[in-house]
Amino acid sequence: METIRRSLTLRLRSRRAKELDSIAFNKFKVLIPELAEYNRAGTFKRLRSRAFLNGFHNLDGYYNSLLTDENELSYLRKNLTYIGSHFFRGSVWQRLGEICRDKxxxxxEETIRVWSAACSNGKEVYSxxxxxxxxxxxxxxxILxxxxxxxxxxxxLEGCYSMRTMDEIPKKYWRYIKTFKAPEPRKVDFSYRYQFRFCDDLRRLIHGRTLNLLSDEYPTGFDLILCRNVIKFFTPDKRIETQHKLAQSLKPDGLLVLSEEEIVANPELMGLMRIDDTCIYRKRV
Ligand SMILES: C[S@@+](CC[C@H](N)C(=O)[O-])C[C@H]1O[C@@H](n2cnc3c(N)ncnc32)[C@H](O)[C@@H]1O
Incomplete structure (x- = not known):
């Protein structure tokens, strides 16, 4: 009997906590209006983990702290999604290499213009x-x-990474990198004590700039665009709008690469053709 009562109380408490989080979530949307353009489940998760990291067990407490903590507020504004990345992430690389070689x-063309949109720390760019x-x-x-x-x-743009991630890069490309001892290693582990950097000849090919895919104007005239593992965080409407704008940024016959889970629902409407059953699309000429 006692166990049943305890489990019931816990369930009620957790339901109440969810309701309170839901009320707090609406307040977050007033404070950070752009949150409304991201999908609710992902944003919830993000806010909860940020709240937890800052020592709050509910969103309300975290929300109140943001009213006076400008640093955390501006951090949150720039980190509404997960930002992790990997070199050669996903299963697309071999096929992408073949398609690009053929094309x-x-x-x-004198110059091949490439855009990595939402490039995170650049692992996709160097890949x-x-x-x-x-x-x-x-x-x-x-490369933009x-x-x-x-x-x-x-x-x-710095092109510096922990040795821990070097194994993600095929050995044939290790010729582009130089290892060195980290000036201030954060951890004692060997892989953190050493870092590697892509050589200047590669880094000078990359131009970087901040661009918000949800609100900024898109550059145009690209032969190849990679926009991977970001659209999934947007609301369904914004996903379609973003894919549409990316298609418009391509030159005729240009290629758009999404992630395996972000395929275009209706490519014809955007003037795109899916290549085989990959996540690579070609813009109609
Ligand atoms: C999970 S990472 C993906 C990185 C890389 N494209 C990959 O596939 O490994 C998502 C990236 O999207 C960026 N991002 C989130 N919302 C964005 C927005 N509205 N405009 C531009 N970038 C955004 C984040 O800062 C983060 O770097």
Missing amino acids: FATSG ILATLLDFLPAEKLD ATDYNDFALGQC
Whole structure:
């Protein structure tokens, strides 16, 4: 009997906590209006984990702290999604390399313009760069890297990573990197004591700038756009709108690469054709 009563009380308490979180969530949307453009489940998770990290067990307490903590508020504004990334993330790379080789290796274009939208710390940028350098000379490449998070973008342009992540990079590309001892290692582990950096010849090909995919104007004229693992955080309407705008940023016959789980529901409406059953799309000529 006692166990049943305890379990019932716990259930009621957790339901009440959820209701309170839900009320607090609406207040967050007034404080940070752009939250309304992200999907609710993901945003909830993000807010809860941020609240927890700041020592709050409910969203209301965290919300109240934001009213006086400008640093945390501006951090949250730039971190409404998970920002993690990996080198050669996903299963698309081999096929993408083949498609790009067929399309660009013999193309008469003077410059191949590539845009990594929501590039995070740049691991995707160096992955596509190394892939294209397999068959294109560096002088032909012009890479734009954008993210709304300026800290992540800074890491991308710096091109410095922990040794821990080096194994994600195929060995044939290790020729582009140099290892060195970290000036102030955060952890004692070997893989943190050493870092690596992409060589200047690669880094100078990358131009970076902050760009919010939900509110800023998009640059145009790209042969290849990668926009992966970000649209899934948006609301369904914003997902479609973003895919539409990305399609408009491509040159005719240009390629759009999404993540495996972010496929375009109705590509024809956007002037796109899906290549095989991949997450790569070609814009109609
Ligand atoms: C999970 S990471 C994906 C990084 C990389 N594209 C990949 O697939 O590994 C999501 C990135 O989207 C960025 N982001 C979130 N909302 C954004 C927005 N509205 N505009 C631009 N970037 C955004 C985040 O800062 C983060 O760097």
